[in-house]
Every structure is written in C-alpha cells, then in structure tokens.
Amino acid sequence: MKITFEKEKKTTSFRATYSQTLDRLIKEDKDVVVLEADLMKSSGTDTLFKDHPNNCINFGISEANMISAAGGMSKAGLIPFAHSFAPFVTRRPLDQIYMSIAYSNSNLFIYASDAGIWSQRNGGTHTTNEDIAIMNAMPNCKVFNPSDPVQLTWLMNNYHENKGFYYVRCGRKNEIQHIYKEDSIFEVGKGIVLQQGTSKVAIIAAGMMVSEALLAADLLREKMITPTIVDMFSIKPYDESLIQQLISENDLILVAENHSKIGGIGSIVAYEIAKSKHNVRFKHIAIPDAFGEVGSLEFLKSKFKLNASDIAESILEELSLVKNLKRRKK
Incomplete structure (x- = not known):
C-alpha cells in the first residue's frame, strides 16, 4: 500500500x-x-x-x-x-x-x-x-x-x-x-489509518462517512481529543488485524456508516470486539432499522444523525459516561 x-x-x-x-x-x-x-x-x-x-x-x-x-x-x-x-x-x-x-x-x-x-x-x-x-x-x-x-x-x-x-x-x-492523491495504491482487505490519535478513541468509517469522521476529528480537537481515524473501504475481506489492534489500543471505538445498523461494518467490529478479551466501549452511528425517506442529502444526514457533529457529540457523551463510571468505582 x-x-x-x-x-x-x-x-x-x-x-x-x-x-x-x-x-x-x-x-x-x-x-x-x-x-x-x-x-x-x-x-x-x-x-x-x-x-x-x-x-x-x-x-x-x-x-x-x-x-x-x-x-x-x-x-x-x-x-x-x-x-x-x-x-x-x-x-x-x-x-x-x-x-x-x-x-x-x-x-x-x-x-x-x-x-x-x-x-x-x-x-x-x-x-x-x-x-x-x-x-x-x-x-x-x-x-x-x-x-x-x-x-x-x-x-x-x-x-x-x-x-x-x-x-x-x-x-x-x-x-x-478527493481524500487521496491519484498515485495512491490501496490493498484489498486492508484499512487505512488516516490519522493516528492520542486519546484512546478510534473512529472507523467508510464511504461518505470518512469525510464526516475527519470533520468530527476537527471538532473533537477543540475539546483536546485526538481520535484515530480509519477508512475501512474494504468491507469484505476486512482488515481483522487492524480492527484487533484498534480494540487493544483504545478505550472507545465508534463506527460510522451510511448503512443500516444491522449487518454492516458495525456488526463486523462488534463481532471482533466479542472475540477479543479487551473491555473496549462501542458506539455505532448508522441508519436505524427503517426504510428510506425522501429528502436532500443534508436533510437525511440530519434525520439519521450521520453528521460530523453527531459523531463528535456521541464520543463526548460516551467519554463523559466513562469518566463518571471511573469516579463511581473510586
């Protein structure tokens, strides 16, 4: 690659x-x-x-x-x-x-x-x-x-x-x-780390949601959070080793996809989390179990909460819950 x-x-x-x-x-x-x-x-x-x-x-x-x-x-x-x-x-x-x-x-x-x-x-x-x-x-x-x-x-x-x-x-x-230059060489079955984070938070996305994930990273940086961003364009075969690495290195993984919450990348990542021995938290930004609707792209992104702001808010909410949980344990 x-x-x-x-x-x-x-x-x-x-x-x-x-x-x-x-x-x-x-x-x-x-x-x-x-x-x-x-x-x-x-x-x-x-x-x-x-x-x-x-x-x-x-x-x-x-x-x-x-x-x-x-x-x-x-x-x-x-x-x-x-x-x-x-x-x-x-x-x-x-x-x-x-x-x-x-x-x-x-x-x-x-x-x-x-x-x-x-x-x-x-x-x-x-x-x-x-x-x-x-x-x-x-x-x-x-x-x-x-x-x-x-x-x-x-x-x-x-x-x-x-x-x-x-x-x-x-x-x-x-x-x-364009996210990539035309001389880029990809590999079937391999994800792409677009940004290596330092906050033990990873966002896995594909398709249109990669751009939203990158915008969400900009919003999170304002809160001093730097997530790892992964483009999982190859869904089958998928990059099992990279997903397992993300699971072992992070406290929170969020999957963002323009697909039903059932049977997509979120299901793959949840399966890999279940296989692992790591206690990582999991969030999923996806379309609910519903039929399609008529509307502009912006309307539908807002309707199904697929915007960069929705990704950032979900991560901030989850991190707040984690902090509160750690305080209770102490």
Missing part, C-alpha cells in the same frame, strides 16, 4: 470517475464490456455507448437479465462492468447474482450507485440501507465502499487486473472532495 493525501481542493463525481475509467479501460482492452439497465445518463456511461457501441449493452429495465448475461459473458472471456441503483443490483436480481455470478465463480464488477442516503429524493423504493448485509453474506463476493473517486478508480483497475466478483457501493452525481 502507498497512500498519499490530497491537500488541494479537488472534486469529482463518482459517475464521472466510473465513465472516464471505463473509457480508458475499453481503449486498453476490447474485452471490457459495459452493462446498463436503462440508466446510462444516470451513471454517465451514455457517452460510452456513443464512443464504444460494440462494448456497451443496454438491457432495459431488466436487471436480472443483465446479471445473468454478465455471468455468461464472464465465462466467454469478457470482463463485465454492470451498473444500476443499489437496490436494483441487490434486492431485485438477488438469485441471479447468487447463481450466475457468486456460485458460478464468474467475474463481475457491480457499481451500485446511490446506496443508503445517497438516494436522496428518489425515496424509499430506490433506497437500500441493507445492501452490505446482503452482499457480505454471499460467498465469493468482495464488498467495497470507496470514500473518494481515487479509490473507485483503483478498485476498477484492480478488478480489471485480478478479476473476481466486486460489489462497489457509493454515490453518483455529487461532487466529492
């Missing part, structure tokens, strides 16, 4: 990154194929359909057919990339994903856009708060939640080089500040 951080203001949308990376990959390798379910404009691949018509297929509103065809293409030696909104490449074609991709050990990169509250005004039918839980339980499936466009590009290149079944959930049209 070689990580360098972007210090300048530089933004790109995930869909622009997806389209631009595919354009380059198709020019390098004619076996790359782009699969869509009538959402080319939404994903930014509409230009690819014009520029590379022999490498692009629109299946219409038929995601199950798209996934099954991807499995066949993989067996024929092609390298498929498929996109749709996250619920339409998890819940809707789940059996086809299981049988044609995972069980058949086929190659497929799924770009699941607008996962969690990224769906914004598309509402409950277009929202998936449970996709990590679904895909984590599927054998042969690698699950990722990139925090910035640089990570998405690296994942696409890594899939193209190594093949396999990649499920990648992230935003779509919003401009995202």
Whole structure:
C-alpha cells in the first residue's frame, strides 16, 4: 500500500470517475464490456455507448437479465462492468447474482450507485440501507465502499487486473472532495489509518462517512481529543488485524456508516470486539432499522444523525459516561 493525501481542493463525481475509467479501460482492452439497465445518463456511461457501441449493452429495465448475461459473458472471456441503483443490483436480481455470478465463480464488477442516503429524493423504493448485509453474506463476493473517486478508480483497475466478483457501493452525481492523491495504491482487505490519535478513541468509517469522521476529528480537537481515524473501504475481506489492534489500543471505538445498523461494518467490529478479551466501549452511528425517506442529502444526514457533529457529540457523551463510571468505582 502507498497512500498519499490530497491537500488541494479537488472534486469529482463518482459517475464521472466510473465513465472516464471505463473509457480508458475499453481503449486498453476490447474485452471490457459495459452493462446498463436503462440508466446510462444516470451513471454517465451514455457517452460510452456513443464512443464504444460494440462494448456497451443496454438491457432495459431488466436487471436480472443483465446479471445473468454478465455471468455468461464472464465465462466467454469478457470482463463485465454492470451498473444500476443499489437496490436494483441487490434486492431485485438477488438469485441471479447468487447463481450466475457468486456460485458460478464468474467475474463481475457491480457499481451500485446511490446506496443508503445517497438516494436522496428518489425515496424509499430506490433506497437500500441493507445492501452490505446482503452482499457480505454471499460467498465469493468482495464488498467495497470507496470514500473518494481515487479509490473507485483503483478498485476498477484492480478488478480489471485480478478479476473476481466486486460489489462497489457509493454515490453518483455529487461532487466529492478527493481524500487521496491519484498515485495512491490501496490493498484489498486492508484499512487505512488516516490519522493516528492520542486519546484512546478510534473512529472507523467508510464511504461518505470518512469525510464526516475527519470533520468530527476537527471538532473533537477543540475539546483536546485526538481520535484515530480509519477508512475501512474494504468491507469484505476486512482488515481483522487492524480492527484487533484498534480494540487493544483504545478505550472507545465508534463506527460510522451510511448503512443500516444491522449487518454492516458495525456488526463486523462488534463481532471482533466479542472475540477479543479487551473491555473496549462501542458506539455505532448508522441508519436505524427503517426504510428510506425522501429528502436532500443534508436533510437525511440530519434525520439519521450521520453528521460530523453527531459523531463528535456521541464520543463526548460516551467519554463523559466513562469518566463518571471511573469516579463511581473510586
């Protein structure tokens, strides 16, 4: 792994990154194929359909057919990339994903856009708060939640080089500040320590919540608290050794994720805490067991308490409880 951080203001949308990376990959390798379910404009691949018509297929509103065809293409030696909104490449074609991709050990990169509250005004039918839980339980499936466009590009290149079944959930049209420089090299199954703390507090985050965690760290520094910040973009496989290290070195671990509180990164960390012999406290900032709602990103972050201020307040509250408990013991 070689990580360098972007210090300048530089933004790109995930869909622009997806389209631009595919354009380059198709020019390098004619076996790359782009699969869509009538959402080319939404994903930014509409230009690819014009520029590379022999490498692009629109299946219409038929995601199950798209996934099954991807499995066949993989067996024929092609390298498929498929996109749709996250619920339409998890819940809707789940059996086809299981049988044609995972069980058949086929190659497929799924770009699941607008996962969690990224769906914004598309509402409950277009929202998936449970996709990590679904895909984590599927054998042969690698699950990722990139925090910035640089990570998405690296994942696409890594899939193209190594093949396999990649499920990648992230935003779509919003401009995202780059956290990493473009020369960064990541590693499947490894988390990234963005900031090493000194206060025995660790924040584990992925996707959009990494930026919120970094902002929360700024708020906590005003209270003389310096947390360790970890980007756990690789969810399956996950970095067990790093999580166990965080458990052994900290008094409090907070997980922040744009996903249901059930079956996501929080469940993974709670499992690792249960395995350990350390008495570390655990907090979880996540979406409750609820369906999606209509609203702007800011409204939904506030509604489900996914803001940096919510992370900071949760940590301050927990540290206050710990101090009070220690006083009672004395």
